[in-house]
Amino acid sequence: PKVLQHGAHRVGKRTDVEMATWRGYGMGQFIHWGVYSLFGGELNGNYYNGAAEWIRSWKDMPNGVYDSAYKQFNPSSFDATQWAKMAKQMGVRYVTFTTKHHDGFCLWPSKYTDYTIANSPCKKDIVKQVVDAYTKEGIDVYLYFSIMDWHNPDWRYDLKTKEDSVAFERFKLFTKKQLTELLQQYPQTKGLWFDGTWDNSWKKSGAFTDTLEQYLKTLHPGLIIGSRFRADEFGNRHVDATGVLMGDYEQGWERKIPKTYADVHGNDWDCVMTIPENGWGYQKKWLGHWKTTNEILEMTAQCVSLGGNFVLNFGPKPDGTFRPEEVEIAKEAGEWMKINNAAIYNCEYAGWEKQDWGYYTKKTNENKVYMIVFNVPVSRSLKVKPSKNTLVDKAYLLTAPGKTLSLEKLDYDASFIQLPSAQYKQPFVIVLETKEGG
Numbered sequence: 098p099k100v101l102q103h104g105a106h107r108v109g110k111r112t113d114v115e116m117a118t119w120r121g122y123g124m125g126q127f128i129h130w131g132v133y134s135l136f137g138g139e140l141n142g143n144y145y146n147g148a149a150e151w152i153r154s155w156k157d158m159p160n161g162v163y164d165s166a167y168k169q170f171n172p173s174s175f176d177a178t179q180w181a182k183m184a185k186q187m188g189v190r191y192v193t194f195t196t197k198h199h200d201g202f203c204l205w206p207s208k209y210t211d212y213t214i215a216n217s218p219c220k221k222d223i224v225k226q227v228v229d230a231y232t233k234e235g236i237d238v239y240l241y242f243s244i245m246d247w248h249n250p251d252w253r254y255d256l257k258t259k260e261d262s263v264a265f266e267r268f269k270l271f272t273k274k275q276l277t278e279l280l281q282q283y284p285q286t287k288g289l290w291f292d293g294t295w296d297n298s299w300k301k302s303g304a305f306t307d308t309l310e311q312y313l314k315t316l317h318p319g320l321i322i323g324s325r326f327r328a329d330e331f332g333n334r335h336v337d338a339t340g341v342l343m344g345d346y347e348q349g350w351e352r353k354i355p356k357t358y359a360d361v362h363g364n365d366w367d368c369v370m371t372i373p374e375n376g377w378g379y380q381k382k383w384l385g386h387w388k389t390t391n392e393i394l395e396m397t398a399q400c401v402s403l404g405g406n407f408v409l410n411f412g413p414k415p416d417g418t419f420r421p422e423e424v425e426i427a428k429e430a431g432e433w434m435k436i437n438n439a440a441i442y443n444c445e446y447a448g449w450e451k452q453d454w455g456y457y458t459k460k461t462n463e464n465k466v467y468m469i470v471f472n473v474p475v476s477r478s479l480k481v482k483p484s485k486n487t488l489v490d491k492a493y494l495l496t497a498p499g500k501t502l503s504l505e506k507l508d509y510d511a512s513f514i515q516l517p518s519a520q521y522k523q524p525f526v527i528v529l530e531t532k533e534g535g
């Protein structure tokens with residue numbers, strides 16, 4: 098078969114320490130903040146029924162109104178340290194922050210366009226303040242960057258004419274320069290989170306994007322870039338023409354979670370999720386269902402149990418504060434994580450048969466499996482079926498290590514853990530110390 102020039106350059110997971118750290122994060126935060134936050138999904142009392150950060154594309158949004166709105170971007174209450182402390186209390190270990198969304202507005206003083214924070218009333222280097230504050234709190238920072246840039250006149254959705262190609266050459270150079278300045282200005286950055294890469298213009302640029310990815314990784318050794326960045330020379334995204342994942346982890350799990358381990362194909366991956374049903378930037382009105390803290394904790398456990406990380410999005414208001422529902426979720430999730438994070442941090446897929454009561458996670462490089470229990474059956478008997486050649490040596494509540502739980506053997510390879518009668522109002526964790534055998 099033909100050898101791909103611009104497909105995946107590695108088969109299987111990265112084995113370096115930076116990627117091992119990424120793999121063990123467990124929980125992350127996404128932040129979408131920019132000019133779109135000023136509108137909050139609404140204009141003149143009418144609500145845009147798409148994702149609020151896409152409001153510039155709304156037929157009822159005059160381009161001139163959107164493109165001059167940055168002159169009102171003046172977040173009087175923005176305090177990156179407060180953001181970072183809220184994130185730390187929540188228990189997230191990485192954050193992905195929007196440097197430039199599809200609208201093209203740069204939250205750092207880029208030298209390559211005037212459409213930046215430097216020309217807004219705010220003037221602060223928001224990206225620098227976020228990178229510095231989160232890094233100081235010990236939370237790793239990843240920079241979101243949209244390739245698609247609605248403000249740049251050289252952006253093209255497709256390359257149909259000679260003029261398109263000439264313009265897009267300028268656009269590709271502009272993109273490389275902006276990415277270079279982000280990595281040089283904010284060297285603490287651990288990775289780049291690319292978006293807006295689905296159009297034909299970018300899908301037809303496989304050779305360029307492959308070279309660009311290798312350039313960025315040379316410029317910043319250890320840099321982590323997901324599978325959404327580039328396409329192979331045939332326009333295949335995420336997985337190349339030979340079926341191998343491009344990039345350092347699978348970046349397709351946006352607002353969806355894999356159902357089984359088979360769905361992740363042995364790749365590293367994370368899921369990025371909104372609190373409302375859709376919408377990443379601030380929305381004045383959250384339409385439909387928005388997730389409770391217990392739902393968010395269950396999604397976190399589900400992702401870690403399948404070998405991934407769970408990343409929850411926050412959409413700060415134009416003044417730089419968070420809406421009360423987001424503050425409450427961060428606080429409640431943090432209270433649970435403070436007690437139970439052993440079952441989330443540096444854990445991986447256990448490979449045990451899934452049971453109805455919840456999720457297994459396994460501590461990496463240790464003989465410890467955690468049961469994260471969400472659904473206590475009326476029998477209060479939790480079935481445990483270890484993987485082959487594994488025995489449970491000891492079981493106890495994470496919060497009561499001194500009180501061993503008894504296992505009633507059911508048959509050759511399964512047991513029941515009988516829970517004491519109690520009110521189980523919160524998800525809780527049982528520790529299973531394991532040994533080889535059976």
Ligand SMILES: C[C@@H]1N[C@@H](C#Cc2ccccc2)[C@H](O)[C@@H]1O
Nearest residue numbers: 129148150151198292351369377
């Ligand atoms: C992380 C998320 N990716 C962006 C998107 C999108 C999108 C684009 C086309 C069809 C469906 C979804 C959202 O604006 C947000 O930034």
